[in-house]
Amino acid sequence: MKKLHIAALAVIAMVAAAGCQSQGAAGKASGNFKGETINLVVPFDPGGGYDSYARQLAPALGKELGAKVVVVNKPGAGGLLAMNELSSAKPDGTTLEILNMTGAVGSALAGADGVKYKPQDFSYVGQIASEPDVVIAAKKGAIKSSADLVAAAQKGGLRFAATGPGSNEYVDPLVLSKALGVNNKIVTGFAGSGEAALALLQGHVDAYSRSLGSQLPTIKSGDGIPILVLGSKPVAQFPDVPTMLDVAGDAASKEMLQFHAHLLESGRTIAAPPKMDQARLAELRDAFAKVVQEADFVAEGEKAGRPIVYKSGADVAKTVDELMNPPAAYVDILKAAYQG
Structure with missing residues (x-):
């Protein structure tokens, strides 16, 4: 009887563990990032709009994840250098980037020199802003x-x-x-x-x-x-x-x-590297959604003149897929724009 009781407890423990793993995959906070440091890359100099959004987001997202989120400015080539680095970063969610989606998609469609990424390959956490x-x-x-x-x-x-x-x-x-x-x-x-x-x-x-x-x-x-x-x-x-x-x-x-x-309205988006671990991506998406839709966070953005416009990571990915099929005449314009 004692052996049977022990076996039953083991089965219960296994079921509970499976339930926790399932919760994490579904986007519930599982503590995957607890105690970790996450670099939130801004591909421009400090002081601009992208930097402002990142610095508002970092402490709130860190608190929600139980992690330390550090803003890192990496300007260069209009954001291209940082996007290329993101495309080859370790896909564990410890490197995130706030993207100018117009530039990220536009430069790829134009076949601009130096582009080493595909916009549809990034793991999108969610949109934080959108404006014309x-x-x-x-x-x-x-x-x-x-x-x-x-x-x-x-x-x-x-x-x-x-x-x-x-x-x-x-x-x-x-x-x-x-x-x-x-x-x-x-x-x-x-x-x-x-x-x-x-x-x-x-x-x-x-x-x-x-x-x-x-x-x-x-x-x-x-x-x-x-x-x-x-x-x-x-x-x-x-x-x-x-x-x-x-x-x-x-x-x-x-x-x-x-x-x-x-x-233009595809906005400013938080992205992670391609082929992101799905459980960790789900947790990032869940935490991001909770933070940017919180009333005080939205009010803080409005006060700073940086309104928050949320879109889920899944919806951002769908938008990117749509944008990768432009009218042929539009691609010609983009090519001319990047050639100067």
Whole structure:
């Protein structure tokens, strides 16, 4: 009887252990990361929007996982160097990265020099932010509306600022040129986005396109005015400003602009290396979802001017699969953008 009792206890223990393993695989916190150090890589210099999101996320995610999450800045080649490193990092979840999905997908579609990863291979933890780009003009300038923008471009005299080939700021005017049948001139050579914005306000360029969050300070100060939303729907801050879909011409142009909006709105995402251990990935996804949907965390982002827009890792992966099948004409634009 005693041997039978011991055997029964052993079976119970085995069932309990299997249940714990099943819980971990289903995304319930299992303590896989307890006591570990996780590097959260920002592929840009400190101080920007990506850095801000990462530094807000790191302590909260670390607390939820029972781990220490350290923000590591690795700028270089517009984020390409860090993405290449992520693609070959150990797939255990101790290296994460906040990705600019527009750049990550766009550079791969363009076949840009140095790309050693496939966006669809990354293990996506979840999206933390999503926003459209917005074209602004200087309040003291001649451009006051989207109609003025198109009219100036038709005359061949519209100058867009851009920090360099391959950036959103460079791709946006190229897409508008192709879709609207206009001629945009792109002025580069700026040391950064701040210098490009200053060139707009000083009248050296006529328009500047970048993310909504980055444009808001200039708009709120009264120095810049929103002209066109490069997204699929208007934004709450200025609902009367048209989207690029509102000014699209034929069906082919609208298809191109719709794809561009989809790419821009793919947002800022937390990713892990390819072939991630599924139990650990599930735990990361579960912890991330809990943290970024918590009311205080969302309020903190709003206060900092960095709104939180959550999407699950599984949904991000689905979006990436969709983005890897672009219109042929759009790929030609991306190739031109990365060649400069």
